[in-house]
Amino acid sequence: MTEHCFWRFSRALHRAINDRCLNGLDDLIHEDVDRALYGPIDMFPFLGTRHGKHAVLDVIRHIAANVHIRRFDREATMLSADSAASMLRYSLTPRDCDKPIALRLAQFAHFKAGRVISMRVLVDTFDLVEQALVRPIHLPKIINKGQ
């Protein structure tokens, strides 16, 4: 049984981030790839949408310059012939400090001829922002009817 291209892509992506080397990942991304990583782009410029392999590799290079993946756990994964969906819990270490960042994300990927052609990533962004600020953001209780 052939390995699903999602596993190959995931391994190459993690290697690219941790080793800061895009060799191996380049071949697994389609020229016309669309990528959306939803979140506050003002604070994290590597979030947002990108089109084309060059732009996507540039973002991965940018992420790799900022964080290192210490560990990750897959909480759920679904695969079909040309698609994959996964929910993951990452433990990241910023390159410039030792304070780890825990991050939960969901990714939906679509492949064409073994290469990623589209990827949407959703992050628990409020949790990410609070960790990056290294302080909690005070929130009022707003929605509380029916308790």
Next chain:
Amino acid sequence: MTEHCFWRFSRALHRAINDRCLNGLDDLIHEDVDRALYGPIDMFPFLGTRHGKHAVLDVIRHIAANVHIRRFDREATMLSADSAASMLRYSLTPRDCDKPIALRLAQFAHFKAGRVISMRVLVDTFDLVEQALVRPIHLPKIINKGQ
């Protein structure tokens, strides 16, 4: 071809929220269900983890008391025999005002004998918080190496 239980569950869930009536949904949730909806529980008490049908129905009743689903778009969906993963964009209206809330979420559901036994939901929480506060939260540019 039999309809996947995910579609039945989704319809019943949306009906339960909009009509504030849990009939029809009750039969589609397993007694031992685990549900996790990640986000700031201080602000939104219906987020967090719940175990058991009673607790999960209670949360859905709570959500229904606060918002109405105006529309939703499925951006990606994957189904297997007993699982489903979906990324959705919701437009919600709070029950007590007309200001719509746009919300993107990813859900991973697992079914047992046609009933939901586990559900994990990830939300773009920072976006949600800013909309609920009806003001932007000022964020510094923190991670910006490699630009």
